[in-house]
Amino acid sequence: MTVPEPARTLTGVPGLDEILYGGIPRNNLVVISGDPGSGKTCLCLEFLYYGAVKYNEPGVYISLEESEEEIVGFAELFGWDIRAMMKNRLISIVTVELYDFDKLKNTIEDEISRLHAKRLVIDPGVVFRLYFDRELDARKRILSLGRMLKRIGCTAIITNEISLDKTTSLFGLEEYVADGVLLLYHTKLEDRFIRSIGVLKMRGTKISERLHPIRITKDGIKILANQELFEEVK
Ligand SMILES: Nc1ncnc2c1ncn2[C@@H]1O[C@H](COP(=O)(O)OP(=O)(O)OP(=O)(O)O)[C@@H](O)[C@H]1O
Numbered sequence: 001m002t003v004p005e006p007a008r009t010l011t012g013v014p015g016l017d018e019i020l021y022g023g024i025p026r027n028n029l030v031v032i033s034g035d036p037g038s039g040k041t042c043l044c045l046e047f048l049y050y051g052a053v054k055y056n057e058p059g060v061y062i063s064l065e066e067s068e069e070e071i072v073g074f075a076e077l078f079g080w081d082i083r084a085m086m087k088n089r090l091i092s093i094v095t096v097e098l099y100d101f102d103k104l105k106n107t108i109e110d111e112i113s114r115l116h117a118k119r120l121v122i123d124p125g126v127v128f129r130l131y132f133d134r135e136l137d138a139r140k141r142i143l144s145l146g147r148m149l150k151r152i153g154c155t156a157i158i159t160n161e162i163s164l165d166k167t168t169s170l171f172g173l174e175e176y177v178a179d180g181v182l183l184l185y186h187t188k189l190e191d192r193f194i195r196s197i198g199v200l201k202m203r204g205t206k207i208s209e210r211l212h213p214i215r216i217t218k219d220g221i222k223i224l225a226n227q228e229l230f231e232e233v234k
């Protein structure tokens with residue numbers, strides 16, 4: 001007897017669905033951990049943008065720091081007309097000041113149901129952990145958020161920050177809730193950095209176990225799924 005394949009959310013991000021062997025299993029909650037400027041926000045926006053244009057799946061962007069204007073402006077640098085999609089209720093951006101977790105959870109639930117959203121981004125999700133004094137509280141609250149997203153049927157990405165040298169990495173949020181963890185890295189090689197991505201885990205699917213180089217260009221982020229990390233510089 002063959003085990004049925006889980007339904008997938010295709011990210012549409014070039015190369016990413018390949019290294020996940022067919023996309024993110026539906027309703028997974030995925031943490032993207034990356035060092036500063038590694039492309040976390042870019043990848044999140046691209047996930048929502050392609051979700052809307054390629055798959056007609058509405059998405060909600062919960063911003064815990066940046067304003068709507070800043071996010072729209074960032075997307076426009078890559079040629080993504082998020083405003084038009086906001087008009088068509090395919091994308092919504094909500095800036096939330098995190099001072100009451102239950103209120104935040106309600107806002108997320110309401111906005112997802114208003115758009116019939118299938119995708120959710122929370123960026124920078126690292127703020128969650130800073131909000132709670134006790135790890136146990138953070139763990140409980142974030143678990144309940146994860147359960148709520150599964151119940152309403154939404155595939156989510158939450159961003160997390162790690163330091164460049166990785167010695168003081170802020171791992172933690174991942175352990176609490178994530179069904180999947182993607183790592184975005186700057187790897188130092190001689191006199192330059194190489195951008196790369198790795199899949200640390202993804203429940204419900206086979207994954208690539210290699211680090212893959214990524215490119216950020218005027219068209220957004222893309223993963224060179226078939227290229228070895230240091231191949232290009234040999
Ligand atoms: N057209 C482009 N070509 C090359 N690189 C670009 C281009 N546009 C943006 N970038 C780079 O892509 C990166 C995108 O960063 P992004 O904001 O997504 O990272 P982040 O991980 O969210 O950062 P932070 O830690 O500040 O939240 C920046 O370092 C920026 O310089």
Ligand SMILES: [Mg+2]
Nearest residue numbers: 040041042124
């Ligand atoms: Mg960012």
